[in-house]
Amino acid sequence: MTIDRRLIDYLNMPGADGIPLKDALVEIGLAPQEELDSKVDASSVGAANGIASLDSGGKVPAAQLPSYVDEVLEFANLAGFPAIGETGKIYIALDTNFEYRWSGSTYIRLVPSPGTTDALVEGSSNLYFTAARVLATVLSGLSTATSAAITATDTVLSAFGKLQAQITSLTGTVNNKLDATGTAAAATKLATARNINGVPFDGTSDITVADSTKEPAISAGTTAQYWRGDKSWQPLNKAAVGLGNVDNTADAAKPVSSAQQTALDAKVNTSAVGVANGVASLDSGGKVPAAQLPSYVDDVLEFANLGAFPATGETGKIYIALDTNFEYRWSGSTYIRLVASPGTTDALVEGSSNLYFTAARVLATVLSGLSTATSVAITATDTVLSAFGKLQAQITSLTGTVNNKLDVTGTAAAATKLATARTINGVSFDGTANITIADSTKEPAISAGTTAQYWRGDKSWQTLNKAAVGLGNVDNTADSAKPVSTAQQAALDAKVNTSAVGVANGIASLDSGGKVPAAQLPSYVDDVLEFANLASFPAIGESGKIYIALDTNFEYRWSGSTYVRLVASPGTTDALVEGSSNLYFTAARVLATVLSGLSTSTNTAITATDTVLSAFGKLQAQVTSLLTSLAPAPSAGTKGYQPSVNAAGNAYVLKRPIEGLDPETFNAAGNGTGDDLTALTSAQSNAGYGKPIALRGDYLVSSYSNPYGNIWKGTGRILTAVTGGYWQRNTYADIQRLHIGHEYLNRCYQYIRLGQGASSGTMKIVLFGDSTIQGGFGEDQKAEVAISNALFNRGLPNHVIYNQGVSGTKWGDLSALSFLSNANALFIIKYGINDAGYGLAQLASDMDAKLSAIRAATHGGIDELAILLVGPNSTNDSPNSRDERWYEQIRGIYVAAARKHRCAYFDTYAHFQDSRAASTLWLDNSFGDLRGIHPIQAFNARIWGSVIDEFFGLGTIAPYQANAVSNEGAVSTTLTASTAPGNFNYVMRLNRAPLSSGWPIDGFVRTCKNIDGGIIQEIWSFAAGVTRKLTRTANLATNSWNRWTGVGEAISLTGGWSAYGAPWKDPTATLTEEGIVVVEGLMKGSTTAAGTWFGTLPSGMWPTADLLFDCMANGANVKVRIEASTGKMYAWSALDGTFTSLTGISFLAA
Known part of the structure; x- marks a missing residue:
């Protein structure tokens, strides 16, 4: 086929609009594809990797949005959550209104607790524990049928009944004489059998009864079983979340041929952008405008208060009331508050004010407001406080009367009371009245709950796991462009270019999952943000978002200036289900509190400072004492007892504590509340110097001192109040360690760390003491020498020691103030042997006076002076009382002084205790009869070496030793x-x-x-x-x-000279240990004339003066000069350029 050239020119000719005619041809097969390729296929609308469509409301359908735009998901219950959840979402269980997040492996409940009980307002039903409520608890259900002594297993209520029964019984005994023809007070059988829970009982044997008031025992189940509040098994429901699909319609058709119509039908009209049933546009920020997004993409809405909420809400959203920070959801008809309760009280940390009920708190409640004015029997209408007052009044009234009554012995055949109390289900019963008892084989009653409460088979609460649904992201690409005519161009101009997809002021694209990408969505579509902790939150937040701190699971909102925690409290305690551990206050619990820790060792009247527990103990002790006074007193010498006589001439017994006197003997409360200073001081003075005192409680004192050097034993604590808490003044460290106060030698270590070669680090030590310090009795080394040798051995040579020991002196003779200066490091004081003749009181007084004077003086504080108290060594001078009897008493005095004045203490006697065979071996023979006093031979070195080992151990001085x-x-x-x-x-x-x-x-x-x-x-x-x-x-x-000796260094060659090369050695200079420089090596060069500078020696290897050397060259000897001031090497005579050897040059370095 032949095409006319004129036709080709015609087709290329531009038309009126400048477009070549060939571009306007209708047939698609004859035109280029560029224009159609730049348009968007309609088939890509709503499809993966296409563009987003808009529904009839002008919104992007949910199916085309990423999963995170719907961040609040609601399900019927926890079981209905997806198996695998997503981070950044909130899941709400509609049956409980609890919120959860996905941790990556399980669902974690958000805000399980408002913090502590202090943040939770007390309700009208669930009341917090207070001492006043304990004391005002009415004795409902009081029974005085049992008059046995109370024990630590009794409850508060049963203890009151028993005490009143004992007092009532005592009253009858005291006021009535025994009638020979009457019925005896005690017998082996009851005259009238009593019914106990319907079972007859006459006191001849123990019985067991059932309790129909209890719940039949519930056997433990598995962790997959749940016991509901209405006492039936109940399965949990589940639900899932679904999303919709996307439709798209093409723009209006343009007048085109059949071929172009097919291509155009596959494109999107611009008129469809941003309108209902069209495609989503993008604003100037490249985001989908809010008007084109469904309402649920903004899941967290904030309003001033609940009244400002919309009349009709939407499901899947969280509404926040800013005035309370409470969260709500829309149920379909009303707003329901979320997380009204963290679950149970067990999930709520106890505060410092609103305290939970515990038996220990009941027993430790102080009897504030106690009155003993009324002496009548207690009744079921009495409160705990009034009952204590009445019981004490009756006991006080009986005390003076009991001692004047006759004893009664013998057992009758029948009586109103059993001589031997029997136990019924473990409860003591003497037949004076009917009783009702508990049945321990039954399950404690479980009150009916709601259908939203579940009790697991192993009797604990159980949290279920959760899961969520995830969605992907979307991309979009344009179709290929087709060549069109002028008529179709107008139609194409009404289409959307692919270049407009996903860019600012364009249209939204969809990724491979058919979703709008996150970059094209406004920021508020991600309403729930998770961070590691509160500190990781952005410096400036956004309103309408929820921020979750993953370390606490607490939720926050942005107030405009700070982050405010959401749902800080469920409201009141009435909205909070009681847990199994943190229990609310009830009167029944007070009355049923077991008297754990009951002590009946103190027989004194109760006061308003007593706790419930100590009051019971005192009351029972008084009752027991009254009963004992009606019986014969133990004979003199009975083990553990001391016979005595009271003011009325009646015999009684005092049981002496085994561990020593205790403050309770002198009416100490020992409860950590009242001031026990008077009782503690009385115990100290009565115990005497160096004697132990038994501590069993917490003794709060307004001030602390230990003038008698008493040894504190037991588990009790002596406390003084300090800012923010208490200071425990007694310590086990002083009992379990021979030598104490290492911490007080800090001044010595300050000198040590300055260095053993520095004058500022010289440690100045002054010794004070008696003849064992002064020396001169046959010892190998005096004290100062022994100490110095030990310090040298430790690698601490930087010290000076001054010996101020004086023979025959004691603590009262110490004169140390004149030796105080700012250069002191350590005073070592060793007295105690000669103090034996003056007694313990004088020793304690002298030590306190002398150490107080030092510490109060200039340069005597712990910051400028360390003090080491060295106790006396053991001696066997019994005639002068300088033996074990003295030394065994004084440790407590030394320990007390060391602690008071912050001194270290080395117990020499305890370290080397036995001196009975020491004379002539390690002690002298002071009186010629083998009584030893002074260290001899190696004993001084052993004593002072042990002192240095104890307080300057290798590990503590390792960084500063000079001999390591x-x-x-x-x-x-x-x-x-x-x-x-x-x-x-x-x-x-x-x-x-x-x-x-x-x-x-x-x-x-x-x-x-x-x-x-x-x-x-x-x-x-x-x-x-x-x-x-x-x-x-x-x-x-x-x-x-400095440089290594014996290591050669290269000579710097110049003037055209270089090393000759292998196998010959390069020119080097080596410094020997003796300071001799040895030069070696072979070189070659071009400048050979005399006076040529050919090399320089390394710095530090120059001679003391200029030197001249003979060197071998190629066929002749040459001369080389070395300049002392520069180390430069010159040719004194002409060199040989073939080779010149420098080997043989050596000299003494400068």
């Missing part, structure tokens, strides 16, 4: 050739020196350091058959090494 040695192998060493001199803490250190660590040879290295800062390092070859040694030195002031 370290021997390290290749596997443990971290030393390299570049390790700075200042890093060596040891006087000598041996290390392996491999080439890989930068050492000049493979060997082993020894580093030695002097106290004054000089340091030397020597390295020997390690390989067999190789003998070589290199040395270098340093000064710690510069902290840098």
Whole structure:
């Protein structure tokens, strides 16, 4: 076929609109594809990798949005959650209104607690524990049928009944004489059998009865079983979330041929952008406008208060009332508050004000407001407080009367009371009245709950796991463009260009999952944001979003200036289900509280400062004492008892504590509330010097002192109030350790750390004491020498010691104030032997006076002076009372003084206790009869060596020792050739020196350091058959090494001279240990004339004066001059350029 050239020119000719005629042809097969390729296929609308459509409401359908735009999902219950959830979403269980988040493996409940009970307003039903409520509890159900002594297993209510029964019984005994023809007060059988829960009982044997008031026992089930509040098993429901699909319609058809119509029908009209049933547009920020998004993409809405909420809400949204920070959801008809309760009280941390009910708190309640004015029997209408008052009044009234009554003995055949009380289900019963008892084989009653409450088979609450539904993201690409005519161009202009997809002011694209990408959605569609903790939140937040702190699961909103925690409280305690551990206050619980920890050791009247528990103990002790006074007193010498007589002439007994006197003997409360100072002081003075005192409680005192040097024993605590808490003044450390107060020698360590080579680090020590300090009795070393030797051995040579010991002196003779100065480090004081003749009181008084004077004086404070008290060594001078009897008493005095004045204490007697065989061996023979007093031979070294070992142990002074040695192998060493001199803490250190660590040879290295800062390092070859040694030195002031001796350094050649090369040695200079510079090597060059400068020696290897040397050259000798001031090497005579040897030059370095 032949085409006319004129036709081709015509087709290329531009039309009126400038478009060539060929581009306007109708047939698609004859035109280019560029225009159609730039348009969007209609088939891509709503499809994966296409563009987003709009529904009839002008919104992007849910199916085309990423999953995170719907961040609040509602399900019927927890079981209905998806198996696998997504982070950044909130899941709401509609049956409980609880909120959860997905942790990555399980659903975690949000805001399980408002923080503590202090943040939770008390309700009208669930009341918090207070002491006043305990004391005002009415004794409902009081029974006085049992008059047995109360025990630690009794409840408050049963204890009241028993005490009143005992008092009532005592009253009858006291006021009535025994009638010979009447019925006896006690017998082996009841005259009238009593019914107990319908079972007859006459006291001849124990019985067991059932309790129909209890719940039949519930056997434990599995963790998959739940017992509902209405006592039936109930399965949980579940639900899932679904999303819709997307439709798209093409723009209006344009007048085109059949071929182009097919192509155009596959494109999107611009009129469809941003309108209902069209495609989504993008604003100037590249985001889908809010008007084109469904309402649920903004899931968190904030309003000023609940009244400002919309009349009709939407499901799947969270509404926040800013005035309360409470969250709500729309149920379909009303707004329901979310997370009204964290679950149970067990999930709520107890605060400092609103306290939970505990039996211990009931028993520790102080009897504030106690009145003993009324002496009548208690009744079921009495409160706990009034009952205590009445019981005490009756006991007080009986006390004076009981001692004047006759004893009654014998047992009748029948009586109104059993001589031997029987137990019924473990409860004591003496037949005086009918009783009702509990049946421990039955389950405690479970009150009916709601259908929303579940009790698991193992009797605990159980949290279920959760899951969520995830969605992907979407991309879109345009179809290929088709060539069109002018008529179709107008139609194409009404279509959307692919370049407009996903860009600002364009249209939204869809990714491969058919969703709008996150980059094209406004920020508010991600309403729930998770962070590691509160500190990780953005500095400035956004309203309408929920921020979750993953470490606490607390939720917050942005107020405009700060983050405000949501749902800080469920409202009141009435909205909070009681847990199994944190229980609310009820009167029944007070009355049923078991008297755990009951002590009946104190027989005194109760007061308003007593606790419920201590009051019971005192009341029972008084009753028991009254009963005991009606019986014969134990005979003198009965073990553990001391017979005595009261003011009325009646016999009674006092049981003496085994561990020593206790403060309770002198009416201490021991409850950590009242001031027990008076009782504690009385116990100290009555116990005497150095004697133990038993501590069983918490003794709060307004001030603390231990003038008698008493030893505190037991588990009790002596407390003084300090800001924010208490200071415990007694410590087990003083009992379990022989030597104490190491912490008080800080002043010594301040000197030690200044350095053993520094004048500022000189530790000044002054010794005070008696003849055992003064010395001169045959010891190998006096005290100051023994101490100095021990310190030298520790690598602490920087010290001076002054001995001020005086023979025959005691603590009262100490004169130390004139030795105080700001240069002191340590006073060592050793008295105590000669104090034996003056008694314990004088010793305690003298020690306190002397140490007080030192600490109060200038330079005597703990910041400027350490004090070490060294107790007296053991002696066997019994005629002068200087033996075990004295030393065993004084430790407590020394310990008390050391603690009061912050001194260290070394117990020499305890360390070397037995001196009975010491005379002539380690003690002298002071009186010629083998009574030993003074250390002799090696004993002084042993005493003072032990003192230094105790308070200046190797581990504590390791960084500062001047004599430490370290021997390290290749596997443990971290030393390299570049390790700075200042890093060596040891006087000598041996290390392996491999080439890989930068050492000049493979060997082993020894580093030695002097106290004054000089340091030397020597390295020997390690390989067999190789003998070589290199040395270098340093000064710690510069902290840098000098050069190695024995290591050659290159001579810097110049003037056209260079090393001759292999196999000859290059020109080098080597410094020896003796300071001799040895020059070696062969060179060649071009400038040979006399006076030529051909090289320079390394700095530090120059001679003391200019030198001239003969050197061998090629066929003749030449002369070389070395200039001392510069180290330069010159040709004195002409050199030979073929080669010149420098070997043989050596000289003493400057």
